[in-house]
Amino acid sequence: MKDIPENITKQIRAFNRFYTGIIGALNSSVLNSPFSLAEARVLYEIKHTENATASEINLRLGLDPGYLSRIIRRFEHDELLLKERSPADGRAYNLKLTSRGEHVLSVLEKVSDQKVAEMLESMSGVDVNTLLQSMDALTSIFSGEPRGASVRPGKPGELGFVAAQHMDFYMKEYSLDASFEYYLFEGMTNFLKNRDSGTAGFWVADHNGTVVGSIAIDREDEKTAKLRWFLVHPEFQGQGIGRRLMDQAIEFCRLNLYHRIFLWTFSELRSARHLYELYGFSPTEEVRHEIWGREISEERWDFLLVDPEEDL
Structure with missing residues (x-):
């Protein structure tokens, strides 16, 4: 004991x-x-x-x-x-x-x-959400059952929250510096323009009103989509949330007739890389450079939605 x-x-x-x-x-x-x-x-x-x-x-x-x-x-x-x-x-x-x-x-x-x-x-809305999360945490701990979350389209303003979650996670876990924030917001500004035209999408995992995961698809060109801001909060990993987010993103690409999807990640993100492999992504490019305050091996992964001959 x-x-x-x-x-x-x-x-x-x-x-x-x-x-x-x-x-x-x-x-x-x-x-x-x-x-x-x-x-x-x-x-x-x-x-x-x-x-x-x-x-x-x-x-x-x-x-x-x-x-x-x-x-x-x-x-x-x-x-x-x-x-x-x-x-x-x-x-x-x-x-x-x-x-x-x-x-x-x-x-x-x-x-x-x-x-x-x-x-x-x-009680305020924030206090009610905190109460629900705390109750759910107690239930999960004492029952031994994982907490659940629903996947839905992101609401206006939630991209900023996703950026904050990314900053918190990557600064703590991978020692990235504040320049990573500029990278996030620069990409989000371009993404919003494409979302307005219907060629980009953004989804979150929602647990009692709190965002605990996210994923986005941005338009690179007419045939190519870029997968971005894929993250599941550590407390909610291992519950299938990442797969549901990926399913949503890939289905969006199919409906918008994209031929391929690519993403950039780095070698230390082992769990994410494993999930990309399960979905058929494969590494196509690697760049080792100094970025976001440290040396990182960035990797590009690609996934073809159509037969290579049809993509010509």
């Missing part, structure tokens, strides 16, 4: 006490109803679990079997649920809410939603 510093355990316990108070306030809306918190949770699980059985509900909620049995009997008596013998197991019964039970649950959920809305009302 790891030797955890005492100050860390005390901080976690303090947070637990604080969070318990918050949850208690949110659950008060349920406790003011004729139903206990456990009963409300049983109603919710029956509604949202396909072919729910008592044993499955018990496994999800960790209730005492006798207590759960008493809840189910009460719900039957109050005509909130029906029991039907399971076709898969004759010894078990599937639980299903009646229309009355669904109405009761709907009322409980609306009251709880209102309580949450009241709590968030005084």
Whole structure:
């Protein structure tokens, strides 16, 4: 077992006490109803679990079997649920809410939603996004499941955020200097002109309103596209986000009838280079020079979208 510093355990316990108070306030809306918190949770699980059985509900909620049995009997008596013998197991019964039970649950959920809305009302949009990200991080850590992100077109103003992310990442990880910022903004200025004409595109990976990845396609000439600003935040790597961004960019090139795509990278970006290989890119040129405050081996990689004979 790891030797955890005492100050860390005390901080976690303090947070637990604080969070318990918050949850208690949110659950008060349920406790003011004729139903206990456990009963409300049983109603919710029956509604949202396909072919729910008592044993499955018990496994999800960790209730005492006798207590759960008493809840189910009460719900039957109050005509909130029906029991039907399971076709898969004759010894078990599937639980299903009646229309009355669904109405009761709907009322409980609306009251709880209102309580949450009241709590968030005084928060700024930034604080709400921070809260959602923190909740998602806790869920990911304790469940062991990766956090997700959706890929969408970039919004006006987000290119500047992408530039800041690139500066932060490349200065920390690869010791590039401030001249890299000029390179980024120079390319973005030209890109915006092409985007307005529909020959360039820009996409981001969005996690609860925060950009955690990006990619862009810029027009080089009538037949050639340039892939730019491909980055996935380190905390979100290994979740398939990079592939979804690449899929979006390549599909855009096909729809715009580009014949080839190229990009510039450098030899130290091993994970990106591996992904480029998977998608059919191959190195075609290498230049070693002093740039962005250090010596770098830049590499050009190309990918043909059409047969070489058709490209003539």
